[in-house]
Amino acid sequence: QSHLKISEAEDPGAEGGTPGEFTFSADPSLEDIRRLQAEFVAERGWGRFHQPRKLLLALVGEVGEVAELFQWRADPEARAGLPGWAPGERAALAEELSDVLLYLVSLAQQCRVDLPRAALRKLDQNRARYPADRAHGSARKYTHYQAGPTDAQRRDGPTDPCCPQD
Numbered sequence: 771q772s773h774l775k776i777s778e779a780e781d782p783g784a785e786g787g788t789p790g791e792f793t794f795s796a797d798p799s800l801e802d803i804r805r806l807q808a809e810f811v812a813e814r815g816w817g818r819f820h821q822p823r824k825l826l827l828a829l830v831g832e833v834g835e836v837a838e839l840f841q842w843r844a845d846p847e848a849r850a851g852l853p854g855w856a857p858g859e860r861a862a863l864a865e866e867l868s869d870v871l872l873y874l875v876s877l878a879q880q881c882r883v884d885l886p887r888a889a890l891r892k893l894d895q896n897r898a899r900y901p902a903d904r905a906h907g908s909a910r911k912y913t914h915y916q917a918g919p920t921d922a923q924r925r926d927g928p929t930d931p932c933c934p935q936d
């Protein structure tokens with residue numbers, strides 16, 4: 771089982787399996803990737819090209835390249851594990867997703883966003899916004915799960931006349 775996970779992580783062409791079975795490798799960390807990418811950029815004197823807005827454009831361009839791999843396929847609703855994808859297609863996807871990650875990490879660095887911590891904080895926020903017991907099996911927006919009006923609000927009506935409660 772663990773051998774399967776390692777070979778999947780190392781070989782972008784390997785079968786993906788079901789989501790529950792798949793894990794990333796424990797390393798490198800996001801900080802390792804940030805540092806290696808920063809070294810790659812510095813060694814080439816490319817820092818002058820990596821202003822936040824240019825990195826954002828590069829990131830969006832690479833997201834477009836990921837989309838290209840999915841568009842017009844006969845199986846547009848590709849299932850987890852991407853059954854039916856050839857090894858070369860899987861390898862291309864791994865490359866494009868990596869481009870997205872590298873530009874995202876560069877952008878976060880240039881914007882001084884500590885991305886791993888920010889992502890954990892965002893997960894906390896998501897948990898609070900989407901209580902598992904209420905959001906289970908539902909795709910509705912978090913505003914749907916927010917607490918309803920208090921008794922006082924129900925009695926007195928909305929405090930801001932411009933924004934009636936629904």
Ligand SMILES: Nc1ccn([C@H]2C[C@H](O)[C@@H](COP(=O)(O)OP(=O)(O)OP(=O)(O)O)O2)c(=O)n1
Nearest residue numbers: 807811816819832835866868869870872873876
């Ligand atoms: N100024 C640059 C140029 C490239 N890269 C790095 C980040 C990406 O991982 C990759 C992007 O390289 P390309 O622009 O050559 O794009 P692709 O790798 O997607 O090649 P192609 O457009 O042929 O698919 O190289 C970078 O950090 N900064």
